[in-house]
Amino acid sequence: MTSLALWFDFDQVKATLFALTMVQKLIPEINKVYFINQYTLFHILSGSGSIQVDFKNYSNWQDKAIYLEKGQYIKFLSGDFVVRTIEFPSKELFHNKEVRVLFKHLISLGYIDFKECDECQKYLSETVFEPNSTDIIDVSLKQWHWQNPFNASKDEYQVIFDIKEVIDKEYQNHLTNKDFEAIVRDNGYKAHALVKDKLGITIKRLFANKKLVESQKELAFTDKNVQEVSYDLGFKDPAYFNRLFKKNTGYSPTDFRNNFDFNKKDSFVDDLLQLIQEYHHEQRALGFYADKMNLSVKALSKKTRAKMNDSLGRLIRNEIILTSKRLLHEGESVKEISLQLGFEEPNHFSNFFKHQTGITPSEFHS
Numbered sequence: 001m002t003s004l005a006l007w008f009d010f011d012q013v014k015a016t017l018f019a020l021t022m023v024q025k026l027i028p029e030i031n032k033v034y035f036i037n038q039y040t041l042f043h044i045l046s047g048s049g050s051i052q053v054d055f056k057n058y059s060n061w062q063d064k065a066i067y068l069e070k071g072q073y074i075k076f077l078s079g080d081f082v083v084r085t086i087e088f089p090s091k092e093l094f095h096n097k098e099v100r101v102l103f104k105h106l107i108s109l110g111y112i113d114f115k116e117c118d119e120c121q122k123y124l125s126e127t128v129f130e131p132n133s134t135d136i137i138d139v140s141l142k143q144w145h146w147q148n149p150f151n152a153s154k155d156e157y158q159v160i161f162d163i164k165e166v167i168d169k170e171y172q173n174h175l176t177n178k179d180f181e182a183i184v185r186d187n188g189y190k191a192h193a194l195v196k197d198k199l200g201i202t203i204k205r206l207f208a209n210k211k212l213v214e215s216q217k218e219l220a221f222t223d224k225n226v227q228e229v230s231y232d233l234g235f236k237d238p239a240y241f242n243r244l245f246k247k248n249t250g251y252s253p254t255d256f257r258n259n260f261d262f263n264k265k266d267s268f269v270d271d272l273l274q275l276i277q278e279y280h281h282e283q284r285a286l287g288f289y290a291d292k293m294n295l296s297v298k299a300l301s302k303k304t305r306a307k308m309n310d311s312l313g314r315l316i317r318n319e320i321i322l323t324s325k326r327l328l329h330e331g332e333s334v335k336e337i338s339l340q341l342g343f344e345e346p347n348h349f350s351n352f353f354k355h356q357t358g359i360t361p362s363e364f365h366s
Contacts, residue, residue: 049078259306
């Protein structure tokens with residue numbers, strides 16, 4: 001956007017929008033699906049476990065902000081998260097080409113790193129949980145472009161996000177090679193090379209990824225049968241859809257639906273997390289948890305991956321880090337913490353902590 005008139009319209013819409021902005025503090029429930037019904041910012045105030053957005057797990061999100069758009073979902077896979085949410089009721093602002101970079105996630109979950117952003121920290125310290133959040137979009141946009149996650153110029157980002165918008169509108173159709181060529185042609189003859197260079201994948205793969213995520217949502221959150229889902233997503237042959245889905249996820253559509261267990265009919269996740277919280281101080285062996293769950297190690301590992309999209313080992317390590325951070329905050333020494341968490345030597349704990357977090361316990365405490 002370059003004209004003064006367009007910038008004026010942007011500011012007018014923004015001023016109207018933020019008069020209606022809703023800011024809340026959330027202590028999320030473990031493993032609960034939070035559907036995004038309005039454009040929403042999630043600022044992770046504290047928490048060291050994993051989160052899941054649209055069937056992908058992400059770790060190390062403390063003091064980061066995520067913008068999600070309507071139709072997405074988020075789950076928190078541990079119980080220590082404290083989150084600030086800001087809901088934006090109006091859609092008008094988010095049709096703006098400048099703002100869409102915050103909400104249109106490309107190949108992974110985009111974020112704003114508030115720890116690296118002095119202006120963000122100043123903004124948050126002044127507004128706390130007040131609803132008049134007039135500058136958060138501007139602050140976030142500046143930080144996003146400073147982070148520059150794909151090392152592209154603003155003009156290059158506009159081309160990439162133009163293509164992303166076409167994909168988001170057309171994913172239910174079966175696009176041919178000629179259709180993809182038209183998308184590239186409409187966005188400039190270098191668009192295909194630009195996407196491949198900056199994102200590391202082709203436009204066709206972006207399209208396939210979008211179709212896969214939407215098929216997962218249909219299976220997990222609706223009562224449609226597999227045939228209906230395949231037809232709704234532009235597949236003429238349900239058997240082909242089944243094969244393609246299993247190739248990409250490792251599960252048939254039916255198994256995927258049963259494993260996701262949106263309605264929580266299976267207590268497996270809660271039972272496993274409770275065991276890890278209770279025994280992670282002294283038990284690292286997968287066999288211990290397998291015995292407690294009355295499963296073989298192989299069966300437990302497979303079910304953990306299916307239900308939580310994560311490994312059992314990483315869940316245990318995340319819990320150890322969570323406890324160690326709490327103890328460091330409470331003033332415990334590295335030696336005391338290493339003993340409490342079953343490490344033979346303090347340096348073993350320090351090495352483990354740095355490997356998992358990227359910093360030493362002393363650096364974290366300071």
